[in-house]
Amino acid sequence: xxTSRLAFLAAVALVAACTREEPAQPDAAAMAFEKQLQTQxxxxxxxxxxxxxxxxxxxxxxxxxxxxxVTIRGEGMDKSILSFAGQLxxxxxxxxxxxxxTIEDLAIEDTPGDGLKVNEGRNIIIxxxxxxxxxxxxxxxxxxxxxxxxxxxxxxxxxxxxAASDAxxxxxxxxxxxxxxxxxxxxxxxxxxxxxxxxxxxxxxTNENTGGIxxxxxxxxxxxxxxxxVYQNTVVGxxxxxxxxxxxxxxxxxxxxxxxxxxxDKVEIFDNEVRDNDTANIIISSYYATxxxxxxxxxxEYDPYPETIYIYGNRMSGGGSSPDGxxxxxxxxxxxxxxxxxxxxxxxxxxxxxxxxxxxxxxxxYAICVDNGEAEVLNADLPNGSSDIVVGAAQHNCGHEKxxxxxxxxxxx
Amino acid sequence: xxxxxxxxxxxxxxxxxxxxxxxxxxHAADSPPALLSDWGIVFANGRTFxxxxxxxxxxxxxxxxxxxxxxxxxxxxxxxxxxxxTTDGALDFPVGTIISKTFHYEKSADPEDGSLxxxxxxxxxxxxxxxxxxxxxxxxxxTRLLVRYDDGWRALPYVWNAAQTDAxxxxxxDYRQVSLVxxxxxxxIVYVVPDMNQCSGCHVTDHTAKQLxxxxxxxxxxxxxxxxxxxxxxxLENWSTRGLLHGFDGDAPAGVRWSAPGDATLxxxxxxxxxxxxxxxxxxxxxxxxxxxxxxxxxPLGRLYGVCKPPVAVGxxxxxxxxxxxxxxxxxSIMVFRMQHTDPAIAMPELGRSAVHAEGVxxxxxxxxxxxxDC
Numbered sequence: 001x002x003t004s005r006l007a008f009l010a011a012v013a014l015v016a017a018c019t020r021e022e023p024a025q026p027d028a029a030a031m032a033f034e035k036q037l038q039t040q041x042x043x044x045x046x047x048x049x050x051x052x053x054x055x056x057x058x059x060x061x062x063x064x065x066x067x068x069x070v071t072i073r074g075e076g077m078d079k080s081i082l083s084f085a086g087q088l089x090x091x092x093x094x095x096x097x098x099x100x101x102t103i104e105d106l107a108i109e110d111t112p113g114d115g116l117k118v119n120e121g122r123n124i125i126i127x128x129x130x131x132x133x134x135x136x137x138x139x140x141x142x143x144x145x146x147x148x149x150x151x152x153x154x155x156x157x158x159x160x161x162x163a164a165s166d167a168x169x170x171x172x173x174x175x176x177x178x179x180x181x182x183x184x185x186x187x188x189x190x191x192x193x194x195x196x197x198x199x200x201x202x203x204x205x206t207n208e209n210t211g212g213i214x215x216x217x218x219x220x221x222x223x224x225x226x227x228x229x230v231y232q233n234t235v236v237g238x239x240x241x242x243x244x245x246x247x248x249x250x251x252x253x254x255x256x257x258x259x260x261x262x263x264x265d266k267v268e269i270f271d272n273e274v275r276d277n278d279t280a281n282i283i284i285s286s287y288y289a290t291x292x293x294x295x296x297x298x299x300x301e302y303d304p305y306p307e308t309i310y311i312y313g314n315r316m317s318g319g320g321s322s323p324d325g326x327x328x329x330x331x332x333x334x335x336x337x338x339x340x341x342x343x344x345x346x347x348x349x350x351x352x353x354x355x356x357x358x359x360x361x362x363x364x365x366y367a368i369c370v371d372n373g374e375a376e377v378l379n380a381d382l383p384n385g386s387s388d389i390v391v392g393a394a395q396h397n398c399g400h401e402k403x404x405x406x407x408x409x410x411x412x413x
Numbered sequence: 414x415x416x417x418x419x420x421x422x423x424x425x426x427x428x429x430x431x432x433x434x435x436x437x438x439x440h441a442a443d444s445p446p447a448l449l450s451d452w453g454i455v456f457a458n459g460r461t462f463x464x465x466x467x468x469x470x471x472x473x474x475x476x477x478x479x480x481x482x483x484x485x486x487x488x489x490x491x492x493x494x495x496x497x498x499t500t501d502g503a504l505d506f507p508v509g510t511i512i513s514k515t516f517h518y519e520k521s522a523d524p525e526d527g528s529l530x531x532x533x534x535x536x537x538x539x540x541x542x543x544x545x546x547x548x549x550x551x552x553x554x555x556t557r558l559l560v561r562y563d564d565g566w567r568a569l570p571y572v573w574n575a576a577q578t579d580a581x582x583x584x585x586x587d588y589r590q591v592s593l594v595x596x597x598x599x600x601x602i603v604y605v606v607p608d609m610n611q612c613s614g615c616h617v618t619d620h621t622a623k624q625l626x627x628x629x630x631x632x633x634x635x636x637x638x639x640x641x642x643x644x645x646x647x648x649l650e651n652w653s654t655r656g657l658l659h660g661f662d663g664d665a666p667a668g669v670r671w672s673a674p675g676d677a678t679l680x681x682x683x684x685x686x687x688x689x690x691x692x693x694x695x696x697x698x699x700x701x702x703x704x705x706x707x708x709x710x711x712x713p714l715g716r717l718y719g720v721c722k723p724p725v726a727v728g729x730x731x732x733x734x735x736x737x738x739x740x741x742x743x744x745x746s747i748m749v750f751r752m753q754h755t756d757p758a759i760a761m762p763e764l765g766r767s768a769v770h771a772e773g774v775x776x777x778x779x780x781x782x783x784x785x786x787d788c
Contacts, residue, residue, distance in 0.1 A: 038585040042609045061586070062757070064610040066623070088588075089605045091763045097613070097620065097700070113728065113758035119700060120620055142758055143728020149703050166728050173703060218725055220705040220717060247724055247731030247747065299716070 062090015074106025254324035568612030636668035683780035721788035
């Protein structure tokens with residue numbers, strides 16, 4: 001018995017030697033730090049401030065916080081760094097299932113999955129947090145950098161989000177949201193607001209993503225969204241090739257997209273600097289135009305049309321010169337010549353046929369209004385196989401009542 | 414000579430620590446003991462692992478997969494107290510209940526360096542005829558407790574020591590290198606003992622209420638025979654007879670064993686498996702309701718069960734596939750892709766999945782193959 005076991009063991013060792021992939025073993029100090037940090041998070045009491053000292057701290061498993069009223073504070077987004085490059089387990093770097101949560105002045109790097117996810121909390125402040133995949137854009141990077149979902153009263157400010165394979169800053173299924181003065185670059189989507197009520201997105205710099213700022217509504221989810229204001233942002237040169245995984249919603253975003261509205265309603269885009277986005281500075285589209293499959297049984301309550309859109313007072317230039325995708329390239333060359341450019345605003349042309357006047361135009365309440373100087377709109381007429389493409393601004397010469405600013409409630413407001 | 418010394422040491426150990434001498438004790442919620450033995454539920458002395466008097470072992474029809482670990486489940490209720498029968502979630506256990514789950518592996522060999530070579534087998538844990546686990550045969554890794562207090566359940570992870578004599582509370586979790594041996598194949602994994610928050614990751618089945626709940630001991634899961642009772646009656650009947658369960662009139666939902674083709678249809682087995690492995694998060698009020706994918710056993714088989722459903726926030730977990738479930742095409746279904754991977758950004762379930770559950774992948778793939786229709 002003894003002998004046979006030993007022999008077997010030797011055989012096993014041989015096999016193992018060929019196949020074994022030893023996980024990197026962090027040093028003892030790093031492991032001690034990680035254990036202490038996770039213990040602090042688990043045993044936290046409301047009111048606690050958990051500090052992250054300066055330094056690069058390797059973390060091997062997902063961190064999580066389930067206690068409300070806690071603050072996590074580092075010494076700066078370039079000083080206090082939680083590095084998840086060797087993470088073995090956990091779909092996020094830090095997962096927070098709690099309310100009254102503040103995180104500030106630290107970095108979360110190289111998570112296999114999402115960087116920071118805050119699931120279902122009230123009064124969430126994410127401030128001066130950097131999420132980054134340090135290798136730059138790569139399809140193997142994690143999906144989301146900063147990811148509050150199903151939140152209420154959410155503030156994301158002065159953060160930096162780099163190289164997420166989905167969205168750098170993604171606010172989903174939330175209510176009362178302010179995303180301001182952040183920098184999101186070289187992600188697939190810089191900032192994405194999805195299925196959210198009442199969001200203000202302003203003062204952000206979203207350059208060199210595939211798409212700069214996205215305002216989307218997806219089907220099936222517990223809540224649709226509406227009422228988002230996108231203003232005073234800088235949205236320049238979002239021409240990075242799309243490196244999102246196929247099948248994900250953002251994989252359909254063409255490289256060279258500045259601001260994209262998809263299937264969302266009551267969206268106001270004003271006073272932004274939007275330029276040099278090679279497909280178009282602004283894209284307005286419906287779920288039908290995305291190439292997303294699975295439209296069957298979409299659910300009757302889902303509204304796939306973008307409605308009540310108001311675009312005005314943006315400084316736009318240099319867009320549409322090299323659109324992504326063969327159809328758009330061909331269209332551009334055919335209509336505007338080799339050296340020409342698509343107009344600043346692209347609309348796929350889908351609209352709800354139940355909401356039109358006698359002339360077949362969208363009723364004023366639902367119209368896509370563009371009152372932006374020289375900016376023109378290209379209606380790609382996709383519903384009719386692009387048989388009647390229209391370029392101009394006259395059809396969209398209208399306005400809507402302006403949306404009220406988002407008022408964050410105390411203690412955030 | 415060395416062998417003789419170790420025999421002597423063993424004899425001393427045996428002399429000093431008998432088995433199961435402490436009463437079961439429900440400790441205060443805010444001061445859980447550092448050692449598992451202080452609860453008085455299970456004991457080990459390096460040779461055997463045993464249950465205390467009054468501690469009832471049980472098993473489920475379709476358990477959660479955890480890296481091929483074997484799981485010995487027990488329940489203890491205060492004398493005179495019993496669980497109330499319900500088909501709505503887990504049985505309603507009384508305050509003072511202690512549920513334990515001991516994760517262990519059948520040893521494939523017993524190397525002297527203390528590393529764990531485990532048989533990679535998809536089977537159920539079983540106490541031997543003496544009502545114990547023989548520690549020559551199995552290695553204990555961790556024991557998790559769920560304790561019912563006035564204000565709800567608490568979860569506590571205890572990690573077994575190398576000598577296999579006791580387990581220590583590790584609220585931040587732990588790791589264990591495990592080599593899973595299957596014939597000549599060896600797969601090295603890092604077995605991850607969850608931290609206390611990760612216990613909530615599964616046991617908080619209602620993410621809005623944020624209360625821990627037992628997941629396994631539901632009527633349909635317990636509706637099966639269990640050899641420990643020495644009869645063919647179901648566990649529910651035995652519990653009822655012995656005063657551990659009240660309100661049970663003998664009429665329970667059918668037990669569906671995921672691994673037993675004779676018992677149920679392929680669809681029933683696949684859906685039982687998805688319920689046990691996914692629905693603690695993927696239910697209409699679970700942590701994964703953000704994805705609108707609901708895999709609870711009573712959910713209708715439609716779009717929100719994944720059929721022709723495109724992903725929402727899946728990242729590279731999509732595997733470049735269009736739908737969670739693509740009828741007839743498991744190789745194009747995201748669900749199967751995520752079950753086939755261990756990368757933390759892709760793997761589902763998110764915890765306890767350092768290894769792929771090949772048998773589970775096969776079951777779900779086979780079932781998707783039989784689905785008709787196009788998307």
